[in-house]
Amino acid sequence: MPRRLDQIHDLRSWLDVVRELGELRDVTGAHWNLEIGAASEVNYRLSNPAALLFDDIEGYPTGMRVLTGSMSNARRLGLTLRLGTDLDDHALVQALRGKPSEWVAQAPKYAVNEVSSGPVTQIVESGDDIDLGAFPAPFWHEEDGGRYIGTGCAVFTTDPHTGTVNAGAYRMQIQGPRAATINIEAGKHGALHVREWFEKAGRAPITAALGGDPLLVIAAGTEVPAGVSELEYVGAIQGRPVEVVRGEVTGLPMPARAEIVVEGWLYPDRTSHEGPFGEWTGYYSGGGGRDQVLELQIERVYRRPDPILLGTPPGKPPHDYSYMRSVMKSSMILDALLATGLPQVRSVWAHEEGGGRQLLAVAIDQKYAGHARQAGLLAAQIPAAAYMNKFVIVVDGDVDTRSLSEVMWAVCTRTEPSKDIEVLQQTWGSRVDPLYPGTGPAYNTRAVIDACRPYELLGTFPRVAEATQDLRAKVVAKWPEILGGR
Ligand SMILES: Cc1cc2nc3c(=O)[nH]c(=O)nc-3n(C[C@H](O)[C@H](O)[C@H](O)COP(=O)(O)O)c2cc1C
Ligand SMILES: [Mn+2]
Numbered sequence: 296m297p298r299r300l301d302q303i304h305d306l307r308s309w310l311d312v313v314r315e316l317g318e319l320r321d322v323t324g325a326h327w328n329l330e331i332g333a334a335s336e337v338n339y340r341l342s343n344p345a346a347l348l349f350d351d352i353e354g355y356p357t358g359m360r361v362l363t364g365s366m367s368n369a370r371r372l373g374l375t376l377r378l379g380t381d382l383d384d385h386a387l388v389q390a391l392r393g394k395p396s397e398w399v400a401q402a403p404k405y406a407v408n409e410v411s412s413g414p415v416t417q418i419v420e421s422g423d424d425i426d427l428g429a430f431p432a433p434f435w436h437e438e439d440g441g442r443y444i445g446t447g448c449a450v451f452t453t454d455p456h457t458g459t460v461n462a463g464a465y466r467m468q469i470q471g472p473r474a475a476t477i478n479i480e481a482g483k484h485g486a487l488h489v490r491e492w493f494e495k496a497g498r499a500p501i502t503a504a505l506g507g508d509p510l511l512v513i514a515a516g517t518e519v520p521a522g523v524s525e526l527e528y529v530g531a532i533q534g535r536p537v538e539v540v541r542g543e544v545t546g547l548p549m550p551a552r553a554e555i556v557v558e559g560w561l562y563p564d565r566t567s568h569e570g571p572f573g574e575w576t577g578y579y580s581g582g583g584g585r586d587q588v589l590e591l592q593i594e595r596v597y598r599r600p601d602p603i604l605l606g607t608p609p610g611k612p613p614h615d616y617s618y619m620r621s622v623m624k625s626s627m628i629l630d631a632l633l634a635t636g637l638p639q640v641r642s643v644w645a646h647e648e649g650g651g652r653q654l655l656a657v658a659i660d661q662k663y664a665g666h667a668r669q670a671g672l673l674a675a676q677i678p679a680a681a682y683m684n685k686f687v688i689v690v691d692g693d694v695d696t697r698s699l700s701e702v703m704w705a706v707c708t709r710t711e712p713s714k715d716i717e718v719l720q721q722t723w724g725s726r727v728d729p730l731y732p733g734t735g736p737a738y739n740t741r742a743v744i745d746a747c748r749p750y751e752l753l754g755t756f757p758r759v760a761e762a763t764q765d766l767r768a769k770v771v772a773k774w775p776e777i778l779g780g781r
Pocket of ligand 2: 463
């Protein structure tokens with residue numbers, strides 16, 4: 296690991312490195328009501344967006360800050376994953392090959408390091424002193440149902456029987472001075488833990504970090520296998536155990552170097568209406584939000600004096616973490632495809648337009664008749680990619696999967712729609728799909744588009760009309776200021 300990255304141990308040291316690299320912009324005077332959200336959204340749409348650190352937020356003291364765009368380019372994502380600061384999109388996916396399973400295997404060697412205090416325990420508030428309104432939690436999108444204090448958050452739960460710790464990124468909406476709903480989708484590890492605690496003890500203990508090293512949000516927001524503690528997984532990524540303090544009320548761990556941690560209990564009968572919220576599909580969640588979402592009853596707030604909320608709002612892509620999701624998904628799907636033994640897979644890109652799920656491009660070098668269709672059907676059903684996928688486009692190795700314009704050029708010129716599009720029915724969909732009819736099982740359908748040159752025409756297919764790499768390099772070298780790009 297590059298030395299500078301080895302020194303990152305919390306959000307402050309992460310910000311130091313990011314600022315040194317020229318990747319941070321300070322924004323002052325923004326309003327928490329819609330301005331932070333809209334400014335962040337405009338930023339995500341710039342090419343190569345910087346991270347934005349909002350300070351002097353309207354109505355809040357200097358130092359109460361919000362950070363967005365933390366992982367929205369290759370340089371910051373690469374440094375957050377401790378992989379390097381000069382990788383491009385494909386190099387990042389290549390650098391990640393095999394890593395997620397390596398981190399899972401290494402995790403048990405990185406048991407948390409328990410400490411009695413840390414930066415997050417500088418201020419401890421309880422009872423009536425607790426007021427979530429004291430933090431500049433943004434009202435992110437115009438049609439949201441309220442202010443979300445938890446977007447780039449990690450919600451900690453335990454298995455009541457084994458004590459295994461889980462961290463999941465589940466959004467948190469403020470519902471009162473000491474209450475916030477936690478939106479945990481069914482089937483997520485945190486949801487199982489909460490249900491088991493309800494059965495065992497009638498309530499479920501929770502701690503939640505609302506700001507910290509963005510690495511924790513990557514771990515908490517990515518499908519790490521059940522039973523693996525995301526804290527130990529983070530330890531494996533950074534090559535050092537995570538320091539934790541035990542919560543006073545629940546005994547649950549909390550990152551000692553976090554910005555803010557809230558602690559409390561969920562009760563089966565303490566629920567609220569949650570949402571709507573601008574979601575990663577690019578739409579507000581269906582039907583005006585959800586009823587009966589569990590509401591955390593907060594008994595302690597631990598924080599630094601001048602905390603930074605880590606904001607990662609989704610929305611119409613590109614959104615705050617769509618790039619991170621694309622890179623993580625691309626590498627996991629590439630690993631899974633190679634593990635099937637499928638030959639000659641060149642690259643995979645899980646496009647941000649489909650939230651890293653709905654639109655996959657897979658490049659292969661065709662070795663036999665049927666190879667392209669096999670690659671597409673495998674990719675469409677492999678566990679790492681099956682949930683909510685809608686389009687798999689298989690291209691030849693000369694096409695850059697990362698470039699939608701190259702991929703669509705291949706579709707336009709190498710696909711015969713009448714025979715090169717396979718449609719699968721009754722596949723694994725989701726209720727968050729804007730096309731979901733509102734009742735019944737959440738199936739979807741999906742298309743595998745074969746955009747490879749027909750195998751039998753490989754020898755005779757017309758040549759691509761573009762300058763060779765050598766010739767291109769030659770003219771760029773001759774007029775670097777004009778053609779060299781930036
Ligand atoms: C920034 C961010 C926000 C997320 N918000 C939610 C959410 O509100 N509810 C949810 O169930 N999953 C959400 N997810 C996805 C989960 O975090 C992800 O599925 C993760 O694997 C859950 O942890 P678990 O596997 O330990 O349950 C979010 C992911 C990210 C990166
Ligand atoms: Mn988990």
